[in-house]
Amino acid sequence: EIVMTQSPATLSVSPGERTSLSCRASQSVSSNLAWYQQKPGQVPRLLIYGASTRATGIPARFSGGGSGTEFTLTISSLQSEDFAIYYCQQYNIWPLTFGGGTKVEIK
Amino acid sequence: QVQLQESGPGLVKPSEPLSLTCAVSGYSISSGYYWGCVRQPPGKGLEWIGSIYHSGSTYYNPSLKSRVTISVDTSKNQFSLKLSSVTAADTAVYYCARHGRFGELYWDFWGQGSLVTVSS
Numbered sequence: 001e002i003v004m005t006q007s008p009a010t011l012s013v014s015p016g017e018r019t020s021l022s023c024r025a026s027q028s029v030s031s032n033l034a035w036y037q038q039k040p041g042q043v044p045r046l047l048i049y050g051a052s053t054r055a056t057g058i059p060a061r062f063s064g065g066g067s068g069t070e071f072t073l074t075i076s077s078l079q080s081e082d083f084a085i086y087y088c089q090q091y092n093i094w095p096l097t098f099g100g101g102t103k104v105e106i107k
Numbered sequence: 108q109v110q111l112q113e114s115g116p117g118l119v120k121p122s123e124p125l126s127l128t129c130a131v132s133g134y135s136i137s138s139g140y141y142w143g144c145v146r147q148p149p150g151k152g153l154e155w156i157g158s159i160y161h162s163g164s165t166y167y168n169p170s171l172k173s174r175v176t177i178s179v180d181t182s183k184n185q186f187s188l189k190l191s192s193v194t195a196a197d198t199a200v201y202y203c204a205r206h207g208r209f210g211e212l213y214w215d216f217w218g219q220g221s222l223v224t225v226s227s
Contacts, residue, residue, distance in 0.1 A: 089153075
C-alpha cells in the first residue's frame, strides 16, 4: 500500500496570503494524485486531479504541482471560504489511499 | 448532475452487519465509472472501503477485505455496502461516491454521507 503523508498538519494563514501544502507518497504515483477540500460538516470536494488539473468550477487561485513522490497544492491568495481541511489521494495503484489532511486555519 | 444518496440504519450493534444502500440519480450506473464507498471516523481522515464497476468487478481495501462486500443493482441504479462484524472502530460517516476507470480513479461526485454509530 502507498502511504500518503501530508505536512504540516495545521497551517495558520492570514486572508490574502499565499500558501502551499505538501503531500508526499511512499513510492512514485506518477501524476495520479488528487486534492480535495473539506469544510466542517461538508462533503469532500474535488479540487485537483492529475496532480495539476483543476476540477470543474474550481477557482484559478488553486494550483497543483509535482509528480512522482512530491506534490504541492498552492492557494495564491487565501479567501475566507478557503479555510478548510485539504486531503491528497493517490490513484496510481490499488488500494486507493488518502493523506491524513492539512487543516488551513485563520491566523 | 450526478447525485448519490446513502440510506441505512444510523445505529448498529457490535458484531452485527452494517448495510448501506447508495442510490444514484442523474447518471446510469451501467454507463460506466466505478462506484464506491469512503468512510470518515469522527474528527479523522478519509479511508477508502471499496469500489465496484457496473459489470460487478470489485476492489476492496485489504484492511477491510475480509469483512466487506459491495454489490450493484443496475435495474435500480444503486449499489450497496455490507460490512460484517462491526466494532466501535467502524463508527464513521460513510460516503458513497463515484470515480473513474484506471488512470482516473479520483472521486468526482459524492453523496451527503451517512453517520453510522456502532453501539449496544
